Every structure is written in structure tokens, then in C-alpha cells.
Amino acid sequence: MDYVQIVKSRVSVRNYDPDRKIPRDVLKRILEAGRLAPSAANRQPWRFFVITSKDMLDQVKQSYEAPWFQDAPAVLAVAGRRADAWTRKHDGYNSLETDLTIAMDHMILCADSEGVGTCWIAAFDPNLLTSALSLGTDEEVFAITPLGYPRDGYEKQTEKHRKALEELVTFL
DSSP: OOHHHHHHHOOBOOOBOTTOOOOHHHHHHHHHHHHTOOOGGGOOOEEEEEEOSHHHHHHHHTTSOOGGGGGOSEEEEEEEEGGGSOBOTTTOOBOHHHHHHHHHHHHHHHHHHTTOBBOOBOOSOHHHHHHHTTOOTTEEEEEEEEEBOBOTTOOOOOOOOOOOHHHHOOOO
16 A cells, blocks of 8 residues: 555544454564654654553553553553753754654554554553653653554544645645
């Protein structure tokens, strides 16, 4: 599948097969997509956590209690430290969120190309995740996503409702 087709067809999946594990080589390709993502000044201020063990999944899944999330066989968390990210001297803007967003999006799109479903989640309990992942006080969990294959019979909604390009773009 080409990139444009992936972008057009990728959707948030909320129906995972808990018994279908993701092979390690597939996980590595997904993570490699994040590793290769660009970051401001090439600082790469990220850490990726792939949670697959039952004990860790039980802890991490307490941070977001949606029933469909509980079925995912894996969870990917992206974290980073502000001190590791580039800061713009003119106004103090720190690129951590931007850099982590780019890395997460690379991995989500790669997952889709591998047939692995995802759903970007930011509405988690950050304190619980920080504790579960044993992060330092200077590290922040930015986003998480379940990783898993959709259940048999799951039909991917293909129609996206987005504003028209003409409403969003100005050519100068």
C-alpha cells in the first residue's frame, strides 16, 4: 500500500483481538519508523515503551479504562524529557511535543501498513503511567496507543469527515 492510501484509509481501531499477538519483527518495524522520525536539531528526545507482559499491561491499562482498550495485546507509550528537546532562543518554545508527535505518527502509520490497529490516546492518567513505567520526575508520557489486530469481522470505516482542502489552505 502506498503512503497516500495509508493516510486515506487509516482509522482509529477500537476493537482488538486480545489473543492475536503482534510478532516481534512487526513491532521492530513499527519502532524503527519512530526511530527514523525527524526531530528539531536531531535531538531525538524520545523513549518508546512497548508493553506486552500481562503484569505491565494490567498496570498501564488502569490509566485509561475504556473497555475496548483492555483487549489490546500491546500498548505503545511515547515519553521524553524537555531538557533533551531543542528550545528556540527567541521565545523559549520547546519542541518536545512536536518531536514526539512526529515519532508517534510515524509509528501509527507504519502500524497501519502492517495491518496493526492503533488509536491515539492522550486522555490517560499521567501519574499512573509515570509510576507504572518507572519514569524519572523529569520525563513525561506524551501519548499512548493500543497495538493490536482488529477482531475478525471488524469492518474498517473508510469514509472520513474532514473539512475541504479549500477551507484550510491559503496559497500565497
